[in-house]
Structure formats: C-alpha cells, structure tokens
Amino acid sequence: xxxxxxxxxxxxxxxxxxxxxxxxxxxxxxxxxxxxxxxxxxxxxxxxxxxxxxxxxxxxxxxxxxxxxxxxxxxxxxxxxxxxxxxxxxxxxxxxxxxxxxxxxxxxxxxxxxxxxxxxxxxxxxxxxxxxxxxxxxxxxxxxxxxxxxxxxxxxxxxxxxxxxxxxxxxxxxxxxxxxxxxxxxxxxxxxxxxxxxxxxxxxxxxxxxxxxxxxxxxxxxxxxxxxxxxxxxxxxxxxxxxxxxxxxxxxxxxxxxxxxxxxxxxxxxxxxxxxxxxxxxxxxxxxxxxxxxxxxxxxxxxxxxxxxxxxxxxxxxxxxxxxxxxxxxxxxxxxxxxxxxxxxxxxxxxxxxxxxxxxxxxxxxxxxxxxxxxxxxxxxxxxxxxxxxxxxxxxxxxxxxxxxxxxxxxxxxxxxxxxxxxxxxxxx
Amino acid sequence: xxxxxxxxxxxxxxxxxxxxxxxxxxxxxxxxxxxxxxxxxxxxxxxxxxxxxxxxxxxxxxxxxxxxxxxxxxxxxxxxxxxxxxxxxxxxxxxxxxxxxxxxxxxxxxxxxxxxxxxxxxxxxxxxxxxxxxxxxxxxxxxxxxxxxxxxxxxxxxxxxxxxxxxxxxxxxxxxxxxxxxxxxxxxxxxxxxxxxxxxxxxxxxxxxxxxxxxxxxxxxxxxxxxxxxxxxxxxxxxxxxxxxxxxxxxxxxxxxxxxxxxxxxxxxxxxxxxxxxxxxxxxxxxxxxxxxxxxxxxxxxxxxxxxxxxxxxxxxxxxxxxxxxx
Numbered sequence: 001x002x003x004x005x006x007x008x009x010x011x012x013x014x015x016x017x018x019x020x021x022x023x024x025x026x027x028x029x030x031x032x033x034x035x036x037x038x039x040x041x042x043x044x045x046x047x048x049x050x051x052x053x054x055x056x057x058x059x060x061x062x063x064x065x066x067x068x069x070x071x072x073x074x075x076x077x078x079x080x081x082x083x084x085x086x087x088x089x090x091x092x093x094x095x096x097x098x099x100x101x102x103x104x105x106x107x108x109x110x111x112x113x114x115x116x117x118x119x120x121x122x123x124x125x126x127x128x129x130x131x132x133x134x135x136x137x138x139x140x141x142x143x144x145x146x147x148x149x150x151x152x153x154x155x156x157x158x159x160x161x162x163x164x165x166x167x168x169x170x171x172x173x174x175x176x177x178x179x180x181x182x183x184x185x186x187x188x189x190x191x192x193x194x195x196x197x198x199x200x201x202x203x204x205x206x207x208x209x210x211x212x213x214x215x216x217x218x219x220x221x222x223x224x225x226x227x228x229x230x231x232x233x234x235x236x237x238x239x240x241x242x243x244x245x246x247x248x249x250x251x252x253x254x255x256x257x258x259x260x261x262x263x264x265x266x267x268x269x270x271x272x273x274x275x276x277x278x279x280x281x282x283x284x285x286x287x288x289x290x291x292x293x294x295x296x297x298x299x300x301x302x303x304x305x306x307x308x309x310x311x312x313x314x315x316x317x318x319x320x321x322x323x324x325x326x327x328x329x330x331x332x333x334x335x336x337x338x339x340x341x342x343x344x345x346x347x348x349x350x351x352x353x354x355x356x357x358x359x360x361x362x363x364x365x366x367x368x369x370x371x372x373x374x375x376x377x378x379x380x381x382x383x384x385x386x387x388x389x390x391x392x393x394x395x396x397x398x399x400x401x402x403x404x405x406x407x408x409x410x411x412x413x414x415x416x417x418x419x420x421x422x423x424x425x426x427x428x429x
Numbered sequence: 430x431x432x433x434x435x436x437x438x439x440x441x442x443x444x445x446x447x448x449x450x451x452x453x454x455x456x457x458x459x460x461x462x463x464x465x466x467x468x469x470x471x472x473x474x475x476x477x478x479x480x481x482x483x484x485x486x487x488x489x490x491x492x493x494x495x496x497x498x499x500x501x502x503x504x505x506x507x508x509x510x511x512x513x514x515x516x517x518x519x520x521x522x523x524x525x526x527x528x529x530x531x532x533x534x535x536x537x538x539x540x541x542x543x544x545x546x547x548x549x550x551x552x553x554x555x556x557x558x559x560x561x562x563x564x565x566x567x568x569x570x571x572x573x574x575x576x577x578x579x580x581x582x583x584x585x586x587x588x589x590x591x592x593x594x595x596x597x598x599x600x601x602x603x604x605x606x607x608x609x610x611x612x613x614x615x616x617x618x619x620x621x622x623x624x625x626x627x628x629x630x631x632x633x634x635x636x637x638x639x640x641x642x643x644x645x646x647x648x649x650x651x652x653x654x655x656x657x658x659x660x661x662x663x664x665x666x667x668x669x670x671x672x673x674x675x676x677x678x679x680x681x682x683x684x685x686x687x688x689x690x691x692x693x694x695x696x697x698x699x700x701x702x703x704x705x706x707x708x709x710x711x712x713x714x715x716x717x718x719x720x721x722x723x724x725x726x727x728x729x730x731x732x733x734x735x736x737x738x739x740x741x742x743x744x745x746x747x748x749x750x751x752x753x754x755x756x
Contacts, residue, residue, distance in 0.1 A: 034563070036678030039570045174726040200726035204678040206669065207685065209442050210716040210728060216598055217435060230678040233570065237673055241580050241600055259570040263674020267580070297501055302494045304505065304569065 024068040025061070025325060025337070027052065028088040030081050030098050036204055037076035037229045039259045043305035044099060045071065047314025050289060050299050050306075055322055057292040062325045063335040076229075078102040085110060094325065094342040095119050097317060101177035104137075109422070112136045116339040117346055121317045122147075122253055122276045126180055129376025130415035131347065132426040138346050138375040140320070141368050142402075144226075145410060146379025147252045147274050148181035149402035151224055152188050154250065154272075154383050157397070164193035169215055171208070171235055172226035174200035181226055181252070187406050205231025212238035225251040232260035236268050246270035253381070256393070257309040261386045269388035272396070274381045277316040278364035279393045281307035285360030309393060316365055323359075324349050347372055366399060372428035379407065431595070438589075438597045439717040440710050445603030447709020448610045452665040453686040454693065454701040455613070456658040462621070462696045463630035463654040465637075466536075466547045470555035472683025474524075474659060477562045479666030479675045481523050483573050484566040486516035491565050505567075513575035517663070524659025525652075527558075532651045540647060541637050559680060568677060573670035578605055606668045610702070613664060617657070617698050630654060634696075684729075688736035694749025703747060704736075711735045 029048055032041030052067045061067055070091060072084035081103030085096065095117040098104045104124035111118045117136045120128070126145045128137035142150075155163050170185060172178035182198065189196045197218060199211040205227060212235075215223060223244060225235050232255045239249050247270045251260070256273020264271075286307070293299050294306070305311045328337045328345025337345070349370040356364055366380040379402040384393040419426065456471040468474075484491070488507040496502045511519070535550050578601035585604075590596035621627035633640045633650045641647055666675070669682055685708075693704025712728040712735070720727055739747065 033568075034560075034677075036676070036681060038563075038568045039676055042568060198725070200724065202726045202729040204681050206673055206678060206682060207446065207728065209446055210439070210713055210720065211725070213435075213439060213442060213598060214717075214720075230673050230676055233676075234673040237579075242598060243581060259674075259676075263570055263572045263676070265572055265574065302497055302505075302567070303503070304567075 025065045026068050026070055026088075026091045026093045027321060028070045028072060028084070028091070028093045028096055030074045030084050030096065030100070030103060031071045032074050032076040032099070033071075034073060035075040035077075040229060040254075040257065040310060041076065041099065042301055043257075043308050043310040044314035044317075046299070046301040046303075046305055047311035047316075048097070048318045049314075050293050050311075051315040051318035052322065053293050053298050053300070054285075054289055055318075057296075057298065058288060062322050063329040065325075065329075065335045067322070067325075074100065074103060076100055078106055082106050082110070089114060089116065092339070094337065094339050095321060095346070097121070097321070098124070101125070101180070102175065105176055108134070108137055114339075115343070117343045119317070119321065119346065121320065122313070123177065126376075127411055127414035127418055129374065129411050131370075131372050131375040132428045133415040133419045133424055134375060135427060136343055138370065140349070140370050140375060140377030141351075141366055142276055142379040142381055143376050144177075144180035144252065145184040145407045146376075146402040147381060148184040148224070149188060149379070149407055150274055150381040150383070150400045151250050151252075152185070152192065152194075153400050153403065154397060155222055156192070157400075162192075163221075166194040166222065167197065167218065167220040168194050169197045169199060169218065169220040169223045170226065171199045171201060171211060171215075171223060173205065173228055173231055174202045177228065177254075178226045181224070184407065184410060185224075187410060188403065191403075191406065201227070201231055201235070203231070204229055206234055208234050208238050212242055215239075215244065216242040222248045222250065225249065225255045227251070227255045227260075232257075233263045236260060236264045236271055239271075240264060240267035247272065247385070250274070250383070253313075256384065256386075258391075258393075259310075261388065262391070266388045268386055271386045272383055273386070273393070275309070275384045275393070275395065276365070276381060277312050278361065279307075279309055279312060279384065279395070283361050283364060288360060312364075316361075319359060319361065319365075320349070320351070323351065323355070346370060347375070376411070379404065434593055434595045434597075436714065436717060438595075439713045441597060441599060442603070443710035443713030444706055445599065445607055445709070446713065447689075447705040447707070448607045448702075449603065449665075449668055449705075450685045450689050450708055451702045451705025452606065452610055452613075452661065452668060453682050454689040454705055455610075455617070455698065456661040456665065457686060457690055458693075458695060458698055458701045459617070459658045459661060460654050461634075462698070463634050464536075464651055465544055465634050466551065467544070467695070468658065469548060469551040470558055471658065471662065472680040472686070473555045473558045473562075474527075474662035475666045475669065475682060476675075476677060476679040477527070477558050477666075478520060478524055478659065478663035479573060479670040479679055480562045480566045480571070482516055482520040482575075482663065482667065483571045483670070483675050485519050486511050486513060486575070487571070489566060494567055495564060517575070517667075520663055521660060524663060525656045528652050528655030528659055531655050532648055536651050537648060540641075555680075559677070563677070571675040573667065573675050575667065575671075577602055577667070577671050579671065602668065602671055609664060609668070613661065614698055614702055621698065626653070685732070688732040690746070691733075691736035692739045692746055694746025697746070697748030700746055700748030707739075707747075708732045708735060 031045040074081040104120040120139045126143040128134040251273040253274045253276045261268040324345040328341045332341045352367045368377045380399045383397040385396045460468040488509045493505045582599045582601045585599045586596035689704040693700025712732045715731045716727045
C-alpha cells in the first residue's frame with residue numbers, strides 16, 4: 001500500500017515538474033479592462049486576443065508553436081504597468097505591448113536591459129523609430145509625429161497645397177502622450193507658415209470649458225485633438241457646443257473610435273480622425289474568425305466590440321506580432337524562439353500587399369519593411385470621417401504619407417539626445 | 430473692453446460649471462452633515478446612478494455579460510426602451526435600495542465606531558459599487574439622452590451680441606443644471622432646517638449614542654440620508670453624463686468636488702453651492718488670465734490652491750461649523 005502511494009506521488013511529482021510536452025510562445029498584453037480608460041482597453045485587448053486565438057485554432061499556432069497571451073491589468077496606470085512587466089517577464093515573453101505611452105516610456109530602459117522587444121504600435125516614444133539607438137523598441141507602422149504630419153498634409157490637400165496664414169489649434173492630453181506632436185507641429189508650422197496654439201487638458205478631461213471658450217474667441221481654422229478616454233467625447237461635445245465645423249476638427253487615431261463619437265450623438269457628424277488600419281468587418285479574415293473563434297464562442301470579452309476601430313487595431317497589432325514571430329522562426333530555423341530572436345524577426349519584418357491579402361485583410365494596413373535603422377515603418381495613414389446617421393467611420397482619403405524629411409530629422413535629433421543621455425553606442429553600422 | 434467682455438463670459442461659464450461641481454459636492458455634504466461620515470463612494474454613486482438610468486432606459490439586460498459567460502445567452506437588450514421619466518423613477522428606487530443595503534450590510538455594524546472606520550468602509554464600498562456597476566451594466570461608453578437641452582444658448586448669445594457687440598457662450602445644459610441645483614438646494618435647505626426630520630438628522634450627526642438614547646432610529650436616518658445622497662448623485666450623473674457620455678471616468682468627478690468641500694465646509698449645503706461657484710469662477714478666471722503665460726491646464730490644481738488659501742483663514746471652510754473643544 002505504502003509502495004503504491006509512493007508511486008502515485010512520484011508520478012504526480014514527475015508530471016508537475018517535467019517540461020511541458022509542447023512549448024508555448026508567450027505574449028504579454030498589458031491590458032486595462034477596468035477603470036476610466038477601460039472602454040478603450042477592452043476592445044483593443046479583445047481584438048488582439050481573438051486574432052491569436054484564430055491562429056491557434058486554425059493553424060495550430062505559428063510554426064507549430066501555440067501562442068499564449070498573458071494579460072496583466074494595468075488600469076492604464078504607469079506604476080501598475082511596470083509591476084505587470086516585472087510579474088510577467090519571468091515567463092520568457094517574446095514582446096511587450098504596453099498599450100500606454102506612459103508605460104512604454106518606463107519600459108524602454110528595462111526591456112532593453114532584459115533584451116525583450118517592446119512594440120508600441122502608433123503610440124509610445126516616437127524617437128524609438130530610430131533603430132540605431134533603440135535596439136529593442138519598435139513603433140511601426142506609424143508614430144505620433146507621422147500622425148501630426150498626416151493631419152497637416154490633409155489640411156494642405158484641402159487648401160490647394162497652402163495653409164499659410166491658417167490658424168491651427170492643438171487640444172491635447174496634458175501628458176507625455178499628448179505632448180508628443182507639439183515639436184513636429186511647430187517644425188511644420190515653420191515650413192508651411194501656419195500659426196499653432198496649444199490647449200492642454202488635464203486628465204481625465206471631463207471639464208474643458210476654458211479651452212473651448214478660448215478656441216471660440218480665437219476662431220482657428222482647424223483643431224487637432226490628441227486625447228484619450230473621456231477627454232475625446234468631451235472635446236467633441238464642446239466643439240459642437242461652440243458650433244465649430246466638425247469637418248475642420250481632426251483627431252489622432254486614439255481619438256477616433258466609436259467611444260469618442262457615439263456619446264455625442266448626431267452632433268458629432270462630420271468629425272474626422274486619422275486611421276492606422278481598416279474599419280469594419282468587411283474582410284475575408286472575418287469569415288475565419290467567425291468559423292474558428294466567434295461561432296465556437298472562443299472570443300475574448302462579450303463580442304460586442306467586434307469590428308470596431310479599436311478591436312481592429314488590436315487585431316492588427318496581433319497580426320504584425322504573429323508575422324514577426326514567423327519571420328524570426330524563418331531566420332533562426334527554430335520554432336520555439338526567444339525574445340532576442342523575436343527582435344530579429346521584428347527588425348526584418350516585411351509586410352506586402354500580398355501578405356495582407358493572403359492573411360485575409362486586403363488593404364487593411366500599409367505595405368512596409370522594418371530595418372535595423374528604421375523601427376518606425378512608413379508612417380502611412382488615412383483620414384476617416386464619422387457618419388453619425390449610419391453610425392460608422394468612412395475613409396475619405398487615400399493613404400497619406402507623412403513629411404518624412406521633417407520627421408526623420410526630428411527623430412534623428414531626439415534619438416541622438418537619448419543616446420547621449422543614456423550612453424548608447426549606435427548600431428547597424 | 431474686449432478683454433473685460435471675455436472675462437465676463439469666462440466668469441459666467443465658471444458660475445455654471447461651479448453649479449455642476451456643487452451638485453457632486455452636495456451628496457458629500459448631505460451624508461457628512463447628517464451622519465458624520467465622509468462618503469468616499471459618492472463619486473462612484475454618481476457613476477452607478479447614471480449607469481443604471483441609461484441601462485434601464487435602453488432596456489439593457491442586467492448582468493448580461495455574466496449570463497453570456499456562464500450560459501452563452503448573448504442577450505444584451507430586452508428589446509424595449511423606457512420613457513426617461515420612468516427610467517429616472519426606477520433609478521431612484523434602485524438608489525434607495527442601495528441605501529437600504531448599505532445600512533443593513535455596512536453601517537449597522539459600525540454604529541458608534543470612530544469616523545475613520547466609517548470612512549474606510551466607504552472606500553471599500555466605492556470599489557465594490559464600481560465593480561458591481563461594471564458587472565451589472567457593462568463598461569462600454571453609453572450615450573445619455575433624456576431630452577435635456579444641449580448646445581449654445583442662442584438667446585443669450587443674441588442678447589449679449591446686441592448689448593455688448595459680443596455674443597456670450599453659455600451651454601443650455603449648464604443653465605438647466607443651474608436651475609435644477611437651485612430647486613434642489615431650496616428643497617434640501619427647507620427640509621433640513623425647518624422639518625423635524627432635519628432636527629433628527631442633526632442630532633444623529635452630533636452623537637450617535639445620544640441620538641439613540643432619545644429614541645431616534647439611527648438606521649432609518651441613515652437610510653434616508655443615503656437615499657437623498659443617491660438622489661443627488663442621480664441628478665449629478667444626469668448632468669455630467671449628458672455632457673460626455675456615461676463612462677467609468679464619471680466617478681473621477683469626485684475630484685472636482687473635494688476643493689468645493691474644503692472651501693465651503695463639509696456641513697453646509699449653502700457652502701457646497703457657494704464653494705462650487707467660487708471654485709468654478711476662480712479656476713476659469715485664473716486659467717483665462719494666467720493660462721497663456723504659464724501654459725494652461727491650470728484648472729485642476731488651481732481649484733485646490735484656492736481651497737487651501739481659504740483654509741488658511743477659515744479652517745472650517747466658509748460655512749463649516751466652527752468646532753471648539755474645551756480642555
């Protein structure tokens with residue numbers, strides 16, 4: 001009897017301590033499903049998780065390795081984001097998606113020291129586009145400075161190539177995130193001759209009366225919005241209150257989701273926002289998602305955000321991550337890659353029109369290549385406009401390229417300053 | 430002259446914004462004045478009331494996400510909508526129910542405890558209500574539409590344009606909020622000052638044990654004041670929710686009420702109103718005058734600086750009770 005018990009214990013011990021039969025590729029997702037910013041955090045996280053569930057269910061993972069998403073709740077709080085990083089880095093993660101510019105700033109030195117890539121898609125520290133300084137940080141396919149330039153280029157398109165003498169106002173979240181475009185807009189104002197006025201809004205941004213009274217008096221030609229959370233809906237409401245023409249009000253891609261316009265109702269009609277990725281569900285990939293994820297009820301969350309702007313953005317982030325894993329596996333000839341190998345995959349990522357079409361998302365995002373020097377991608381974006389009657393975002397422009405001449409110079413300057421401060425030797429020589 | 434007109438417009442908007450701050454502060458005052466408890470959860474009650482109102486009005490299935498996760502129901506709406514008035518009445522009923530539950534499950538067990546214990550209990554309550562609200566109605570942003578007037582008041586704009594040559598901006602929602610706040614304050618003042626219930630509430634606030642010893646039902650009083658605070662939270666939730674949608678950041682509006690309380694005093698309804706007006710006008714005027722020089726975004730911190738400046742001269746707040754303890 002004693003012998004039998006010992007055997008059972010031995011078997012249990014062996015089972016518990018033996019390495020897993022199949023390794024998993026771990027992708028942490030620093031989510032925020034609670035608190036004031038949860039309406040933005042939930043759909044983005046659901047899109048990310050659902051795409052990777054599809055990859056696991058349909059393809060058996062990437063290169064035969066299943067993907068495990070490890071969610072850690074940050075509440076969009078920078079300190080908690082850093083805690084999440086410390087908690088999860090022991091699981092051998094391949095890449096971090098901080099989903100917050102504040103958290104990204106904190107993780108850059110830590111993750112670089114730990115040799116774990118950080119992918120801040122469309123947010124984070126813009127200078128990280130310079131791969132010669134930021135070895136483990138990537139912000140492709142576009143960054144804030146690209147966004148600022150795309151907005152200015154859109155205004156140029158609307159004004160026959162000249163916005164000289166125009167007045168542009170920037171209403172921004174008074175944080176590292178909101179302040180990101182200022183330098184670019186200032187540089188572009190020298191080039192194009194417009195005047196720029198700045199209107200910071202403290203978080204959370206429910207009260208913006210002072211800023212909008214001032215805007216009403218100053219009567220700018222265009223207003224740019226760099227907000228997040230409740231700040232966006234409040235800004236659009238206040239703009240409607242002062243009868244500011246919505247077609248001259250342009251938000252960054254984090255100020256252009258359904259959450260930002262639906263609470264404002266019909267008065268948000270015509271509001272514009274930049275886009276990083278396609279909208280809606282009219283893509284072949286959604287057929288697969290339906291078959292492998294939605295119908296078998298393996299989706300993340302309650303499924304209510306499927307096809308929304310932020311859901312699609314989360315899905316796009318997952319797609320780019322999965323493709324980088326595939327690339328890393330191809331480069332190193334192993335399926336169970338490490339974070340350092342993942343960095344190589346990200347640095348050699350090539351996304352073509354054919355890739356996107358083959359993945360079931362034709363024309364969903366731009367074709368681009370990441371290189372050792374350029375971690376930021378091409379910076380291409382679209383302008384979409386909210387149709388309050390149909391309750392949908394519609395693209396109203398073709399792809400718009402940013403002014404890379406100005407932006408590259410700014411990136412080089414900012415990254416050189418960072419390299420000097422941190423004593424970083426340049427790479428990619 | 431033009432600058433003076435702008436300053437007048439800013440002040441006017443500061444007054445209307447101050448009324449909105451006062452609406453949130455009133456809930457704190459009601460509970461503190463009547464039971465000596467600083468209710469940390471008042472901001473979350475504003476959120477919960479607004480979430481419930483929208484949920485009922487839209488015909489949302491309560492706990493729909495939970496049912497879906499457990500049974501795969503995927504039914505989020507009943508398919509009907511409620512008239513705003515009915516939804517408001519039902520929400521009020523739910524806020525009363527919440528008050529009863531708070532009394533039964535929390536306050537009853539803390540009679541005669543030190544105020545800090547009661548304060549800590551309300552912190553726990555705040556987190557519970559926030560999570561419960563999320564589970565009950567979901568966390569997506571919701572539009573609150575009960576037919577309130579919104580947008581610029583064209584009448585005020587036209588009048589001021591005619592008189593001064595510059596049309597003032599006033600949000601019609603803010604004007605309506607001012608009217609509602611005036612009625613609310615009038616009713617509450619009458620109730621607390623001239624009714625027997627008012628005297629009862631003051632007795633409980635002074636000393637729980639003494640009130641109990643003369644036969645006052647402490648439990649009934651607590652249910653009443655928490656219900657009244659729930660009603661005030663509903664009004665504040667409607668006004669703020671109509672401005673920027675019903676979302677979880679609504680609970681952060683409590684941060685705007687704290688300087689109002691510091692300035693007006695924790696025990697005065699009049700103080701909540703006057704404090705709100707001073708904070709509203711003060712922060713707007715300061716931002717107007719100093720914002721361009723120091724870079725703007727002054728409102729959040731200036732409200733606290735203003736309140737602290739007042740505290741230096743009147744530690745009990747403008748209308749707070751002066752406490753003299755004899756040694």
